[in-house]
Amino acid sequence: MSSAQPSNDQARQKSVEAARIAVEMLELAAESDRAAFVRRRCRADASLMADVLSLVALAESEPGFMARPLVRLPEIIGAVRGLAPGTRVGPYRVVSLLGSGGMADVYEVHPDGEPQAERVALKLMRPDAAVSDASDRFRREVETLSRLDHPGIARLVDAGVFESEEGARLYCAMELVRGIPITEHAAEAALDLRQRLGLFLRVCAAVAHAHCRGVIHRDIKPSNVLVTGEERVKVLDFGVSKSVALDSIVVTLTGSPGALVGTLAYMSPEQAWAEEPIDVRCDVYALGVLLFELLAGHLPRDPAKQSIPEFFRQLRDEEAPPIRRVAPLVPEDVASILAKAMHRDRGRRYTGVDDLAADIGRFLRAEPIDIRRLDLAYLFGREARRRPLATGAVCALAIAVVAGVPLVGWQAYRAIEAERKRLEDARAVVREIVNTHMSELHRLPGSTKARRLWAEQAVAIIDRLVEGGAVDPESRSLQIAALTQLGRVSGGTGDATDGDDVSARASLERAIALAEALLVDFPDDDGFRQQLAQVLFLRAFAGGDQSRCDETAERAGSIWRELAQRHPEQLGSRMSAAYTLVRSGLDQGTRGEHPTDSDRALEEYTQLAREYGNTPEIRLGIGMARRWRAEALQRVGEPAWEDDARAGAEVLGSLLQEGVSNDSVVRHLAHCEGLIGLVEARRGNIGEALARAARSGSLVRNLLKSDPTNSLWRTDTALVLSTARDIRLALADWEGASAEERAVHLREAIAILDEMIGIVLQDRETSALSESEKFLLSSFHRSKAEVQEHADALAGDRK
Incomplete structure (x- = not known):
C-alpha cells in the first residue's frame, strides 16, 4: 500500500513555511545558533529541515539567488x-x-x-x-x-x-487606512523638497511616539508608511516582534507578495547581522533610508541588484553612498543629516528619532543643525587640554578663526558675480556659519563676542547675495536666519547675548519684515510661517516699546497655536505654543491677574508627556512652566506658588542629576531653589532657607564663571541673587529673630546687593550698559539704599 502523496495545498504551505524559516535563519550569524534554531523550528520534520537548509545554502552561495523566481512565492x-x-x-x-x-x-x-x-x-x-x-x-x-x-x-x-x-x-x-506609499504620493503630487521634508517629519512624530511607549518598529519602509487622500500620514505594522517582522518580509517587500529582498534595503547593519541587541537606532537608520528614497527617488543600496552576501558585506563594512552623488541638488545640510541617520556605526547615528526630526526642523527654519561636520568645540577642547588656556584665550582663539571669514565671503561674492551656477556654493558659506559655526561656538566658554562676529559675517554675505539677484526662497530664508542669529547674540532675547539691545532690535525687526514678505509670496509654506513666529518671539524679549513687545509675543503665540492645531503631530510647534503661554501667564501675574495661561501651558506640557513620554525637552518645559507660574502666583499672592516651586525644582533637579546640564536647566533650577528658600525663610526655617539660597547662588555663579561676557547669564545671576537678598530680608523680619541676628542678615543682604551691582557693571561705565542692565542697576542701588537705611535704623535702636 503506497503512502499518500501530499496535496498541492500542503506542498505550497510547506514551501511557505520553509521560506519563512530560511529568512529567519539567515539573520543568525553563529553556526551553533543556526543549528539549534532549525532543529527547534522544524522539530522532527526531516523533509522541512532539508528544504530550509537547501534554501539557506543557495542564498549564501549563489549570487542573486534571492531575486530569482525560485523563491518568489506570490502564486503560493x-x-x-x-x-x-x-x-x-x-x-x-x-x-x-x-x-x-x-x-x-x-x-x-x-x-x-x-x-x-x-x-x-x-x-x-x-x-x-x-x-x-x-x-x-x-x-x-x-x-x-x-x-x-x-x-x-x-x-x-x-x-x-x-x-x-x-x-x-x-x-x-x-x-483601515486607504492610502498609497509615501514615496508614490511624493512623486504623484510632485512635492518639492520642503514639502517632502514636512511629510517626513510627520512620520518621525509617529515613530517617536512609539519609541516613547517602548515599541521599536523594525520594518519601516514606504509600504508601511501610507498617505491618505486627505494627505494624512499613517504608519502601519507597529508592535511586531522580531519573528513577526520576518514573517512580513515574506509578503511585503518590493511591492509583490513573496519577494524576499525589499525589506533588507531598510535594515540597519546591527539588525541584519544580529550581533548586538536592537534599540531605537535601527528605526533611525530605516528612516534615513526612507528619506533618501523620498528625496532621490531610489534606494541608497538595492539588494535586488546584487547577491545577498555582498549586500550584507556592504552594509557592515561601507557607509551608505552620499545622496548628493545621485541627487546633487539636495542641500548639503540635508545630506549631512542623512549621513548621520544612516551611519553604519549606530553610536554615531542620532540617538533617537526626536533628534533626527529636530535637525530636519532646524533646516526647514534655516537654523543651525546639530551635526558637527566642523567640530570646533572638539578642536578647541583638544588645544585647551594640550595647553591649558584661560577662558579669554579660548575666546581669542575662536575670534582668530573668525578672521578667515571675510576672505571666504569675498570668494563667495566673486563666485556669484562671475557665475550664477555657483549660487549654492555661496549659500553654503552662509549655511556653514549659521548652521555650524554658531552652534559650535555656543558650546565654548567666552565665545559670545566670536559668535557675534560670525553672525555679522553671515549677514554681510547673504545681503550681498540677495542684492546680487539671489531672490529664491532658500536665499531669502537664509537671510532671515542670519539676521535672527545676529539678533539673538546681540542683545536681550532670552539667549546668550552680547548685551546690545538696540542692535538686536534692529536685526530682528528687519528679519520680521523679510519673513512677512516671504510669506506673502509663499502663503502656504508652514516652514516660513514657523520662522516668522520664532523671530517675532525673540523680538518680544529685545526690549524697547512695551506695546511692540506685547504685540510680537501675541503674534508669535497665535502662529504657533495655529500650527499646533493644523499639525498636532509636530512636537516643535506644540512646545513653542506652550512656551508662549508660559510667558503670557507671567505677564498676567504682573498685572495682578491669576495666570490662566500658565495653567493652560502646564496642561499642554502634561499632554505632550503622555503622547511623547517624559523626554528631557518636555521635562524642561514642565520645570520651566512650574518656575514661571510660581513667580506669577507669588505676584498675585496665591499660596500655591510654593507647590509649583518645589515641583519645578524636583523636575529640573532630576534632569541635572541625569547629566542634562544646559544653561536653561541650571538657571530655572536656581530660581526654583531660591523661591523655596524664600518660603522657608518666612517660616523661620533658617538652616533650610540659607541652604537653598546657597545652592541657587552656587548654580548661577558657576554658570557665569564659564562665560562672564554672557549678558543673559549676568542678568539671570543677579536676579537669582536678588532672591537670596529677599531670603536674608525675610529672616531679618522674622518675628523670632533677635536684634543681633537681624543685623547679621541685613549686612549679608547688603553684601549680596554689592555682588549684584558688580555683576551688572562688570568693570564697565554705566554708559556702556544696555537698557535692561541700566534698569537693573538702578533698582539694585535703590534696594541697597533702603536696606542700608533699615540697617542704620536697627543699629540706632540697639544703641
Whole structure:
C-alpha cells in the first residue's frame, strides 16, 4: 500500500513555511545558533529541515539567488484559501481579502448588521500558524498596539478569538487606512523638497511616539508608511516582534507578495547581522533610508541588484553612498543629516528619532543643525587640554578663526558675480556659519563676542547675495536666519547675548519684515510661517516699546497655536505654543491677574508627556512652566506658588542629576531653589532657607564663571541673587529673630546687593550698559539704599 502523496495545498504551505524559516535563519550569524534554531523550528520534520537548509545554502552561495523566481512565492501565497465574503468573524462580517502573510490574513470587514458602518481592517491568524509561539507573538502584537495612541499610527479597534472549523484563531481589528506609499504620493503630487521634508517629519512624530511607549518598529519602509487622500500620514505594522517582522518580509517587500529582498534595503547593519541587541537606532537608520528614497527617488543600496552576501558585506563594512552623488541638488545640510541617520556605526547615528526630526526642523527654519561636520568645540577642547588656556584665550582663539571669514565671503561674492551656477556654493558659506559655526561656538566658554562676529559675517554675505539677484526662497530664508542669529547674540532675547539691545532690535525687526514678505509670496509654506513666529518671539524679549513687545509675543503665540492645531503631530510647534503661554501667564501675574495661561501651558506640557513620554525637552518645559507660574502666583499672592516651586525644582533637579546640564536647566533650577528658600525663610526655617539660597547662588555663579561676557547669564545671576537678598530680608523680619541676628542678615543682604551691582557693571561705565542692565542697576542701588537705611535704623535702636 503506497503512502499518500501530499496535496498541492500542503506542498505550497510547506514551501511557505520553509521560506519563512530560511529568512529567519539567515539573520543568525553563529553556526551553533543556526543549528539549534532549525532543529527547534522544524522539530522532527526531516523533509522541512532539508528544504530550509537547501534554501539557506543557495542564498549564501549563489549570487542573486534571492531575486530569482525560485523563491518568489506570490502564486503560493495567493492560492492559500481565505474566508468567503460575508463570513462572520466575532462581531464583524468579511467584505474582502486585502492581503496575506506568513502568519495572518488581513480582511476588510464591517460590523455585523451594519454594512454601511465604517470599515476596519481585520488581521486573522492563519490556521497553519496557530502554534504556541506564533500565538504568543500575535498576543504581544495586540498588547503593543493597545499602547499606541497617535494620529499618525493606525489605531487598534478590537481584538478577540474566532472559533473556526480549523480551531480557535486570534484576530485584531485595526483602523483601515486607504492610502498609497509615501514615496508614490511624493512623486504623484510632485512635492518639492520642503514639502517632502514636512511629510517626513510627520512620520518621525509617529515613530517617536512609539519609541516613547517602548515599541521599536523594525520594518519601516514606504509600504508601511501610507498617505491618505486627505494627505494624512499613517504608519502601519507597529508592535511586531522580531519573528513577526520576518514573517512580513515574506509578503511585503518590493511591492509583490513573496519577494524576499525589499525589506533588507531598510535594515540597519546591527539588525541584519544580529550581533548586538536592537534599540531605537535601527528605526533611525530605516528612516534615513526612507528619506533618501523620498528625496532621490531610489534606494541608497538595492539588494535586488546584487547577491545577498555582498549586500550584507556592504552594509557592515561601507557607509551608505552620499545622496548628493545621485541627487546633487539636495542641500548639503540635508545630506549631512542623512549621513548621520544612516551611519553604519549606530553610536554615531542620532540617538533617537526626536533628534533626527529636530535637525530636519532646524533646516526647514534655516537654523543651525546639530551635526558637527566642523567640530570646533572638539578642536578647541583638544588645544585647551594640550595647553591649558584661560577662558579669554579660548575666546581669542575662536575670534582668530573668525578672521578667515571675510576672505571666504569675498570668494563667495566673486563666485556669484562671475557665475550664477555657483549660487549654492555661496549659500553654503552662509549655511556653514549659521548652521555650524554658531552652534559650535555656543558650546565654548567666552565665545559670545566670536559668535557675534560670525553672525555679522553671515549677514554681510547673504545681503550681498540677495542684492546680487539671489531672490529664491532658500536665499531669502537664509537671510532671515542670519539676521535672527545676529539678533539673538546681540542683545536681550532670552539667549546668550552680547548685551546690545538696540542692535538686536534692529536685526530682528528687519528679519520680521523679510519673513512677512516671504510669506506673502509663499502663503502656504508652514516652514516660513514657523520662522516668522520664532523671530517675532525673540523680538518680544529685545526690549524697547512695551506695546511692540506685547504685540510680537501675541503674534508669535497665535502662529504657533495655529500650527499646533493644523499639525498636532509636530512636537516643535506644540512646545513653542506652550512656551508662549508660559510667558503670557507671567505677564498676567504682573498685572495682578491669576495666570490662566500658565495653567493652560502646564496642561499642554502634561499632554505632550503622555503622547511623547517624559523626554528631557518636555521635562524642561514642565520645570520651566512650574518656575514661571510660581513667580506669577507669588505676584498675585496665591499660596500655591510654593507647590509649583518645589515641583519645578524636583523636575529640573532630576534632569541635572541625569547629566542634562544646559544653561536653561541650571538657571530655572536656581530660581526654583531660591523661591523655596524664600518660603522657608518666612517660616523661620533658617538652616533650610540659607541652604537653598546657597545652592541657587552656587548654580548661577558657576554658570557665569564659564562665560562672564554672557549678558543673559549676568542678568539671570543677579536676579537669582536678588532672591537670596529677599531670603536674608525675610529672616531679618522674622518675628523670632533677635536684634543681633537681624543685623547679621541685613549686612549679608547688603553684601549680596554689592555682588549684584558688580555683576551688572562688570568693570564697565554705566554708559556702556544696555537698557535692561541700566534698569537693573538702578533698582539694585535703590534696594541697597533702603536696606542700608533699615540697617542704620536697627543699629540706632540697639544703641
